[in-house]
Amino acid sequence: MTGDHEILELLTKAVEDGDEEAAARVASEAVAAGVDPQRAILRGLVPGMAELGRLYEEGACFVPELLVGAEALYAGLDVLRPLISVSAEESRGNGVVVIGAVQGDVHDIGKNLVKMMLEVAGFDVHDLGRDVEMERFIEESKRLDADLLCLSALMTTTMVAMKDYMARFQEELPRTKIIIGGAPLSQHLADQWGADGYGENAMEAARVAERLVGVSG
Amino acid sequence: MRVIDGGEAVGLAAVDLPACRYQPRWSGRPDSPEGTEVKRDNMSTRERWEALVRGDELDRVPCLQFILGHTAVVNGRPIAKIYDDAGASFACQRRAMEMYGYDGLILHGWANAGGAEFGGDVEYPYRPYTGAPMVTRSPVQSEQDAWDLRVPDEIASVGTIPVSLEFSRLQFEAGMPCTIQVGSPLTWAGSVCGEERLMRWLIKKPDLVHHVLRVVTDFILKKAELWVLEFGPERIMAFDLCIETNRLYSPSQFETFAFPYLSEVHDKLTAMGVAIFLSHICGEQNRNLPLWSQLSFGRRGMVSVGREIGLSAASAAFPSQVIMGNVDPVAIQEGTPEDALALCKACVTEGKDHPGGFALMSGCEIPPLAPPVNVFQMVKACREAGWY
Numbered sequence: 258m259t260g261d262h263e264i265l266e267l268l269t270k271a272v273e274d275g276d277e278e279a280a281a282r283v284a285s286e287a288v289a290a291g292v293d294p295q296r297a298i299l300r301g302l303v304p305g306m307a308e309l310g311r312l313y314e315e316g317a318c319f320v321p322e323l324l325v326g327a328e329a330l331y332a333g334l335d336v337l338r339p340l341i342s343v344s345a346e347e348s349r350g351n352g353v354v355v356i357g358a359v360q361g362d363v364h365d366i367g368k369n370l371v372k373m374m375l376e377v378a379g380f381d382v383h384d385l386g387r388d389v390e391m392e393r394f395i396e397e398s399k400r401l402d403a404d405l406l407c408l409s410a411l412m413t414t415t416m417v418a419m420k421d422y423m424a425r426f427q428e429e430l431p432r433t434k435i436i437i438g439g440a441p442l443s444q445h446l447a448d449q450w451g452a453d454g455y456g457e458n459a460m461e462a463a464r465v466a467e468r469l470v471g472v473s474g
Numbered sequence: 475m476r477v478i479d480g481g482e483a484v485g486l487a488a489v490d491l492p493a494c495r496y497q498p499r500w501s502g503r504p505d506s507p508e509g510t511e512v513k514r515d516n517m518s519t520r521e522r523w524e525a526l527v528r529g530d531e532l533d534r535v536p537c538l539q540f541i542l543g544h545t546a547v548v549n550g551r552p553i554a555k556i557y558d559d560a561g562a563s564f565a566c567q568r569r570a571m572e573m574y575g576y577d578g579l580i581l582h583g584w585a586n587a588g589g590a591e592f593g594g595d596v597e598y599p600y601r602p603y604t605g606a607p608m609v610t611r612s613p614v615q616s617e618q619d620a621w622d623l624r625v626p627d628e629i630a631s632v633g634t635i636p637v638s639l640e641f642s643r644l645q646f647e648a649g650m651p652c653t654i655q656v657g658s659p660l661t662w663a664g665s666v667c668g669e670e671r672l673m674r675w676l677i678k679k680p681d682l683v684h685h686v687l688r689v690v691t692d693f694i695l696k697k698a699e700l701w702v703l704e705f706g707p708e709r710i711m712a713f714d715l716c717i718e719t720n721r722l723y724s725p726s727q728f729e730t731f732a733f734p735y736l737s738e739v740h741d742k743l744t745a746m747g748v749a750i751f752l753s754h755i756c757g758e759q760n761r762n763l764p765l766w767s768q769l770s771f772g773r774r775g776m777v778s779v780g781r782e783i784g785l786s787a788a789s790a791a792f793p794s795q796v797i798m799g800n801v802d803p804v805a806i807q808e809g810t811p812e813d814a815l816a817l818c819k820a821c822v823t824e825g826k827d828h829p830g831g832f833a834l835m836s837g838c839e840i841p842p843l844a845p846p847v848n849v850f851q852m853v854k855a856c857r858e859a860g861w862y
Contacts, residue, residue, distance in 0.1 A: 275677060275678075316720070318724075319720075319722065319723055319724040319727065320673055320721070320722045320723070321673040321674065321676045321677050321723070321727065322677065324670060324673050324674050324677075325674055325677045325678060328674065359603065360601070360602065360603040360604070361599070361601070361602075361603040361604035361605060361608070362608075363608045363609065363610060364669070365670070366669055366670050366673070366722075369670065388608070412585075412605065412606065412839075413605075413803045413804065413807070413838050413839055413840070413841045414543060414599075414605025414606045414839060414841055414842055415603065415604075415605055415606075416804070416807075416841065417603070417605075417807065417841055417843050418603035421603075440719075440721070440757065441803070441804050441838075442804075443804070446804065446808065449808065458721075
């Protein structure tokens with residue numbers, strides 16, 4: 258019988274290696290061995306993704322590795338999450354996030370990585386996808402009573418949509434904190450447009466999100 | 475005088491250039507809001523472009539523009555016309571060039587090339603906030619789709635080729651270089667497969683990625699043959715839009731999956747007689763520069779870099795090629811006219827003495843809704859700070 262500690266390490270390694278099959282298999286073994294599913298996620302899967310994120314920020318791993326790591330993470334989560342019963346209040350986790358790429362932008366790799374890192378950080382994330390119209394962001398944020406709204410734009414040709422969105426969101430969603438990100442954007446633009454935060458990459462976006470809702474990273 | 479063979483290679487008429495340096499003429503009145511006197515040009519835009527390509531002496535730093543959708547906006551036309559209507563696109567780009575007084579570029583293409591050519595769905599930017607074509611459904615959705623990918627027998631009618639061909643015919647008739655988008659194959663493959671799917675396969679199915687890259691590269695070469703047959707190689711300017719930034723791909727992934735195919739395209743087009751290559755190195759690619767610098771650029775290379783690559787780094791990597799850059803397009807979109815001018819003049823000052831030749835250009839496409847006055851500031855910066 259594999260011990261708890263060893264199972265958790267194997268989960269971490271499966272994510273770091275981007276090994277989807279191993280992540281699902283070890284997650285099942287963890288359940289069979291009586292490891293608390295919440296613990297398997299937080300002490301097994303999440304550290305693997307956190308390590309990949311750290312390596313990305315150091316320039317030692319790149320988006321393809323993050324993407325296959327995320328696949329492994331989700332394969333493990335698919336096994337473990339259904340076994341965790343949570344109350345409605347608990348399901349909000351560290352906060353409810355609505356996320357999407359703005360209208361006219363169909364590039365969503367960065368947005369998907371931010372979504373994944375926010376989930377790893379314990380947020381309840383609602384992904385509206387790409388090419389999302391302003392009104393849809395507003396409707397969903399109101400419906401979900403979102404704590405955070407994350408907007409992504411990759412292109413210089415699409416970033417101006419974000420500026421217009423910001424002006425409306427400040428009127429319609431006064432309680433919701435807004436984080437923006439994407440290749441042409443910067444902290445300077447976030448300040449200029451009135452966003453509450455800017456994430457240079459997915460890891461930074463998650464840290465900014467934690468700061469904005471008042472939880473430690 | 476610097477003379478680099480290749481001027482005639484783009485089919486441009488020879489120009490008699492005096493051996494002495496051009497001297498600026500003064501307008502004689504303080505016509506700038508900054509109170510400065512704007513010097514008048516001594517070369518036409520065409521003369522300046524030709525001299526830049528040939529490596530001849532210039533009156534001042536040329537201003538080239540990476541500008542597509544914006545030219546439709548200033549002409550009062552839908553942005554989509556730049557992409558789906560060759561005649562309208564050519565007319566809008568020429569009018570904008572005349573209005574602003576920049577020295578080029580006029581071309582047809584966009585970052586997501588390849589998606590339409592292999593049967594995917596493309597939406598042209600008619601809706602609000604859309605600024606460039608988008609691949610809404612990539613042609614490859616599964617591993618089997620990727621293995622089944624083939625170069626069509628007849629490519630003149632697929633995807634955007636008919637519009638691009640028609641655009642090049644207009645360039646030919648106007649005596650301009652006929653532009654053809656040829657790279658990079660990895661960027662094209664991202665449109666063909668979907669970028670996220672392709673990136674996963676890079677790790678898990680590298681053989682499949684190489685298969686896709688082989689097919690895409692063969693398509694690009696076949697496309698080039700089409701252009702060479704119709705226009706002659708000496709009239710062609712091949713261009714790449716390459717998004718393999720080090721924010722996405724590692725240098726070793728660039729070396730394995732991007733460089734060999736890009737290099738093949740450049741080598742084979744050079745062998746066909748194509749003389750001029752224009753490569754836009756999009757985003758942060760500093761760690762890819764050692765490989766970029768090994769590429770063949772025919773008789774004249776023109777390398778466009780973004781704000782993430784310093785002009786000194788670009789100059790060191792490409793000592794004998796024209797460097798174009800590296801004004802931050804966000805500053806053109808969001809900055810004040812004064813800030814935009816200051817930024818552009820700083821770029822001009824930093825780049826103007828590059829031995830291979832320098833042109834001021836934005837580091838990526840000018841946002842379509844950029845304030846026109848800021849676009850003009852780029853030309854003005856060349857006129858104020860770019861004199862040789």
